[in-house]
Amino acid sequence: MPPTAHHHKHHKHHEHAHEHSHDQAEILDLDAEVLAEHIASIVDWLPVNTAPRRIADLGCGTGAGTFALLARFPEARVTAVDSSPEHLRRLAEKARAAGVADRVRTVQADLDASWPELGAPDLVWASASLHHLTDPERALRRVRDALTPGGLFAVVELAGFPRFLPEDAPEERPGLEERCHAVTEGRHAERMPHRGADWGPRLTAAGFTVEGERTLSVHIEQSRSEAVVRYALNGLRRIREVVADALPADDLAALDRLLDTDGPHSLLRRDDLAVRTERTVWAARRI
Known part of the structure; x- marks a missing residue:
């Protein structure tokens, strides 16, 4: 393949990857x-003994x-780990805008590959991330060790x-x-077999004591947030990319x-329109 063609192909791939990352970042922001409110209520529910610092x-x-x-x-510092430089760039921008940049350290890492240096955290948070891993059991053990x-x-x-x-729409x-x-x-079941897993037994097997489990039902009407419409539009656009050849x-x-x-x-x-979903949280302690 001539260099120009190879470069063009690589550039197009890079462009597509960047667009995909940008689209995903939009969804995450929305x-x-x-x-x-639901994320804050989960954080409030966590059975922390003393306020975590790390x-x-x-x-x-x-x-x-x-x-x-x-x-x-408010006394804590967070090490924020993600494999996407675009996500981390947005996070750092938001931290600067909110005046908390001095309390956030971003680390780019693939949790299936090189495990990042986390120091010795008092609290580790993993939201909608474990099911993406090839070997989540190994990650659970590494969290326990850290x-x-x-x-x-x-x-x-x-x-x-x-x-x-609505169901009739x-x-x-x-x-x-x-x-x-x-x-x-x-399709997700093929690519992410751990999606929808019950993490309780897995946490116990990794050496944790599960202290609580809670499922929140989410139902947010469009009238409560103008962002619901943008969230629906972006979400269904993403879904169309996946289902177009099968519908x-x-x-x-x-x-x-x-x-x-x-x-x-x-x-x-x-x-x-409304946002309807469920989130489950497990709180597990290292003894």
């Missing part, structure tokens, strides 16, 4: 904005957990991607969203009508 956020994304933890524990004795490990997982539309193809999710969940033509056409921001059937014109 998730943090829409679910801020916290690690594993798979931090753009910082939803990091900033909730900084707000709850934590100070008596330290707490908070694992938060979501029950699939949120739903936004859209009018011409009721149940479209569930059919889309059936496709995405089948019946009529379903794909209906989905495209929802995503056409200028069209009469656009999500932007609906007043019945």
Whole structure:
């Protein structure tokens, strides 16, 4: 292959990867904005014995957990770990804007490969990140080894991607969203077999004592947050990328009508959107 062609191909791949990372960062930012109260309530629920001073956020994304933890524990410093430089760049920008840059250290690391130096944290937070790992059991053992004795490990997982539309929508193809999710969940099961796992027994096997488990049902009406509409639009765009080759033509056409921001059937014109999902948190202590 001529160098120019190779460079062009590499450049296009890099561009696509950057766009994908940017899109994902947008979703994470919207998730943090829409679910801020729920994330704060999870942090408030954690059974901490004394306020942690050193916290690690594993798979931090753009910082939803990091900033909730900084707000709850004003004396703490957070080591925010993610494999995406784009996510970490956004997180650092937000930390500067919020005046807490001196309390945040960002570390780029692939948790399936080289394990980052975390120091000896009192609290480790992993939200929607463990199921991405090839070998989560190894990660659990590494967290246990890193934590100070008596330290707490908070694992938060979501029950699939949120739903936004009523079950009978859209009018011409009721149940479209569930059919889309059936496709995405089948594909995620192949790539991420640990998604939806019960982390309680795994934490116990790794040497933790599970002190609490809680499931939060989330239902946020569109009227409560203008960001719900943007979250739905970005979320369903991402889903379309995954399901386009598997949906019946009529379903794909209906989905495209929802995503056409200028069209009469656009999500932007609906007043019945909501964010519906569940999050489960496990609190486990290193003895």
